[in-house]
Amino acid sequence: MILTVTLNTALDITYRVRTLRPHASHRVSEVTERPGGKGLNVARVLAALGHEVTVTGFAGGATGRVVQEQLTKTPGVVDALVPVTGATRRTIAVVDDHTGDTTQLNEPGPTITPAEWSAFQESYEDLVTSASAVALCGSLPPGVPVGAYAGLVRAARAAEVPVLLDTSGEALRRGIAARPDIIKPNADELAELTGSHEPLRATQDARRRGARAVVASLGEAGLLALTPEGRWQATPPTRVHGNPTGAGDAAVAGLLSGLVEHMPWPDRLARAAALSAASVVAPVAGEFDQRAYGELLGRVAVTGKVSAA
Amino acid sequence: MILTVTLNTALDITYRVRTLRPHASHRVSEVTERPGGKGLNVARVLAALGHEVTVTGFAGGATGRVVQEQLTKTPGVVDALVPVTGATRRTIAVVDDHTGDTTQLNEPGPTITPAEWSAFQESYEDLVTSASAVALCGSLPPGVPVGAYAGLVRAARAAEVPVLLDTSGEALRRGIAARPDIIKPNADELAELTGSHEPLRATQDARRRGARAVVASLGEAGLLALTPEGRWQATPPTRVHGNPTGAGDAAVAGLLSGLVEHMPWPDRLARAAALSAASVVAPVAGEFDQRAYGELLGRVAVTGKVSAA
Known part of the structure; x- marks a missing residue:
């Protein structure tokens, strides 16, 4: 199985309203809810590609219960979230029917206690031994030490x-600095680093800092990959319009599934770029359009060169 | 005990954000949650006044579970909500820290099936026999017949x-038209009727339509009561500033508690007006400031005349 880690899980709620106006009262015409946080989005895409996935991280309170109930209903996904006392956060995306714009409200989420962080690490070290690959995704919740991912990378290695x-x-x-096999920053994250x-x-520069391979997601320009095997750029055939939330998570699922299927890098990148574009056109963040994926896959242009051995 | 009925229960969530801007992403700095719907607000105020209260209506789904868990923690309140398949609605009040303005997002709530409505009526007819008074509060959820309250009034009578x-x-x-003992419309509801x-x-006019007593809540002008015993106006001593949500529910609790304590009408109205004003100054909708209530109670002006017998 593939293990995905989401330390800052969420319940992602989407509201449709006619027009969002500050200080007014709004009747919500449609409510959708799904487990959220980057690693859970990655897991759903991996499961849709036919992989067995185990998800871990934290879940607590009434919202954590809803997240876990919904995960149970997702075929191919096994829930190994660690219970915490605090309540899992909700994120609310208010979609304006008139303009299509989204207004986002993000709850702060629970503070993780030292005992809860220890319990997670123990569970993680246990799970990682039966994993074919691991994805560590998203921000750190309050209470988790800032060096957390370094420790989790080292345990996987x-x-x-x-x-x-x-x-x-x-x-x-x-x-x-703990030398992960792949990092997948977007342009802003790369610039900040x-x-x-x-x-x-x-x-x-990011590779020199310790990552074995760096796959930068550059929005409409596709993916730029620097790896020990070579350097490639994967570009989707057309501009796609839609909701870019979750496009990076779909790319991560593409890279990881390609890795465990022992695909060559160009094929992994084509898959990641096609999944990413197919998630933009899907109506809901964190899903992808299977038909668009099939159509796009053969049309992603991958250019680059293999490294001298 | 006093029975309050809330057919359209809710979980009222309040978010504080720095400034609400459409199309932007917001970090919520504070989240508060409480059982909502007018009858649940009335019940909390009655319980704070020392009365035993039973609440009924509908609860379903994960949000209904949270409402029921929180009710269990409210001393003096007994939960007799009837389970439904649909999910209890959430309401979200987004409070702008900068302006103090509130933007409201209200979920639609579940549709009640005919079987669920029958189950409620059966439970209600059972509960009403041991009640000293009944409050029927708020809007009707989809699926409940528009004549619902007429039937519930008749069963109480x-x-x-x-x-x-x-x-x-x-x-x-x-x-x-089913001749309730008291109705408590606000100015808009009276005008619509x-x-x-x-x-x-x-x-x-409202009294002629069948209500034994009409207590109109007129905002800063206080309460105007037309009853078989006489006509009174109860006016709070000063303008109060704050959140008017729940002020009408506090007035209902004042009227009902005064009724079961056999208070004369002027005392009931003074209590209802003081509670209403003390709920406006409370930071959270559906609560009241005990100290403000104590201070205001003796300073409400009640003017009027007793009817000729």
């Missing part, structure tokens, strides 16, 4: 399990 | 239990 890290800021800076807004230079 | 109706629109129009924006005339 000690178990000889490939590990992908997808986070930002100081958590990424610390995590990268390296100080450079030039994608190729920043990607090279 | 058949059991010789005094019944207060606090609703609006067609539910009020139908309910009033009678077509008149002149409070005294509208209150007289």
Whole structure:
């Protein structure tokens, strides 16, 4: 199985309203709810691709219960979330029917106690031994030490399990030093890490900081990958319109599934870019359009060169 | 015990954000949650006044579970909510720290099936026999017949239990014809019922439609009561500033508690007006400031005249 870690899980709620106006009262016409947090989105895409996935991280309170109930109903996904006393956060996306704009309200989420963090680490070290790959995804909740991902990367490497890290800021800076197999920053995260807004230079810098491979997601420009095997750019055939939330998570699922299926890098990148674009056109964040994925897959342009051995 | 009925229960969630801006992403700095719906607010105020209260209505889904868990923790309140398949609605009040303005998002709530409505009626007829008074509060959820309150008023009258109706629109129009002991419309609800924006005339008209007593809540002007015993106006001593949500529910609790304590009408009205003002100054909707209530109670001006027998 593939293990995905989401330390800052959420229940993602989407409200549709006619027009959002501050200080007014709104009747919500449609409510959708789904387990959220980057690692849970990655898990859903992996499961849809036919992989067995185990999800871990934290869940607590009434909202945590809803997240776990909904995960139980997702075929291919096994719930190994660790219970905490605090309540899992909700995020609310208010979609304006008139403009299509989204207004986001994010709850702060629970503070993790030292005992809860220890319980998680113990469970993680146990799970990682039976994983074919690990994805460490998203921000750190309050209470979790800023060097958390470095420790989790080292534990995966000690178990000889490939590990992908997808986070930002100081958590990424610390995590990268523990030498993860892949990191997948977007342009902003890369710039924050390296100080450079030039994608190729920043990607090279990020590799020097310790990542074995860096796959930068550059929005409409697709993916730029620097790996020990070579350097490639994967570009989707057309501009796609829709909701970009979750596009990075779909790319992570593409990279990880390609890794465990022993695909060559160009094929992994084509899959990741096609999944990413197919998630933008899906109506709901964190899902992808299977038909669009099939159509896009053969049309992603992958250019690059293999490294001299 | 006093029985309060809330057919459209809710979980009322309050978010504090720095400034609400459409299309932006917001970090919520504070989350509060409480059982909501008018009858549950009335019940909390009654319990704080020392009365035993039973609450009924509907509860379902994960949100219904949270409402019931929180009710269990409220001393003096007994939960007799009837389970339904649909999910209890959430309401979200987004309070802007900068302006103090509130933006409201209300979920639609579940549709009640005919079997669920029958189960409720059976439970209600059972509960009403041991009640000293009944309050029927708020709007009707989808699926409940528009004449619902008329039937519930008749069942209370058949059991010789005094019944207060606090609703609006067609539910009020139908309910009033079944001759409730008290109705407590606000100015807008009175105008909608009678077509008149002149409070005294509208209150007289509302009485002619079947209510034994009409207590109109007129905001800062206080309460205007037309009863078989006389006509009174109760006016709080000063303008109060704050959150008017729940002020009407506090007034209902004042009227009902005064009724079961056999207080004369002027004392009931003074209590209802003081509670209403003390709920406006409380930081959270559906609560009241005990100290403000104590200070205001002796300073409410009640003027009026007793009817010729």
